[in-house]
Amino acid sequence: MATAPKKRTRIQVENEASIVASALDVFVEFGYSGATVDRIAAAAGMSKANVLYYFGRKEDIYIAVLERTLTEWLDPLQSLDVDGDPQRELANYIRAKLRMSRHASHASRLFANEILRGAPIFKSYLENELRTLVDAKCAVITEWIKQGKLVPIKPVHLLFLIWSSTQHYADFAPQVQALHDGDEGTLYKEAEEFLVTVILRGLQP
Amino acid sequence: MATAPKKRTRIQVENEASIVASALDVFVEFGYSGATVDRIAAAAGMSKANVLYYFGRKEDIYIAVLERTLTEWLDPLQSLDVDGDPQRELANYIRAKLRMSRHASHASRLFANEILRGAPIFKSYLENELRTLVDAKCAVITEWIKQGKLVPIKPVHLLFLIWSSTQHYADFAPQVQALHDGDEGTLYKEAEEFLVTVILRGLQP
DNA sequence: GTCTATACAATGATAGAC
């Protein structure tokens, strides 16, 4: 029998949630090492000592932030359906990823930071859960190619292309802004039309 | 008359070069805040105090690393030629960027880190030199579109697509490795064929 | 000119008082 979960008081639940929410902003803005416990505490409106009462180490806060953000991220890749029309399925996936870049840019940047660091915490997730999901969806794409609905390519590179091109607008936002005139709405509208057009045309047999 | 450059001794030149070279590795591995002067000094085989004799502050080391790496980076975008064949010019650019991802991955990751931080040091470069170069090359792509050689798109998004998709292999290497079987040579050979094929087909009118 | 020794404020972390 598994260990019963520790009972947590209402204050515990609230304070831990507040710390994790504030820590996301701080980790994204300053990076892992630049995010001090003091800054996280200030953002959460608590004392540094009190934060360290709830999470023994800074790394534990970081792990909690990664886990919470990952469950919120929920890659729309999961819904890629082998029975759907490839062009339509992929267009929907690109649009969903672009929406996440825009509205969950903190999550995107947090993951980018973690992977740039060498993915010390994320590594096992990449090699297990994500790997399983990616293998399954690559099989879907391979099936579409067999049916002659897509040009023959190695599926995993298509996923890399969609991930990188959509997340670029979140992760490299300062560069994108320096090189693009117009507001955020226009930028993402243009990006959506461009990426859907070019990638789908490029895959058409 | 401009100020004459300070005369620098042989030891100065050697030690500064050694510090900057070692610091690149440390900044890439640990990020800006995680890179301690002690670690940089150890990597350069010097004492922390001695490193701080040559560079007064950690930020000055970082700026020197960024500047040196930027001159080594020399974006091959510069050679995009309006009189050349668009398909051939763009294919060459994609291949050149992929080669840099592979062989100058430290530079790629250093810039990615800097932009993720909000580009505090790089901002003026992005808004001036890079902006000028990008505007000029967007004009080239616009001209190709006018000549009916490319499908009509907003040029800057094409640059974002090429940058993000090629640099992904350097910046997200741990993720790429977790999801790809096969050695580095195979990976980059596949990526080159995939990206050139899909992007050029997607742009064909 | 080159390098070391030392000091100081800020940080992550621990132990323990209340």
Next chain:
DNA sequence: GTCTATCATTGTATAGAC
């Protein structure tokens, strides 16, 4: 459950040895 020492480490400044 909250907060106060306390400690080793970090970035940084300065004095001075050679």
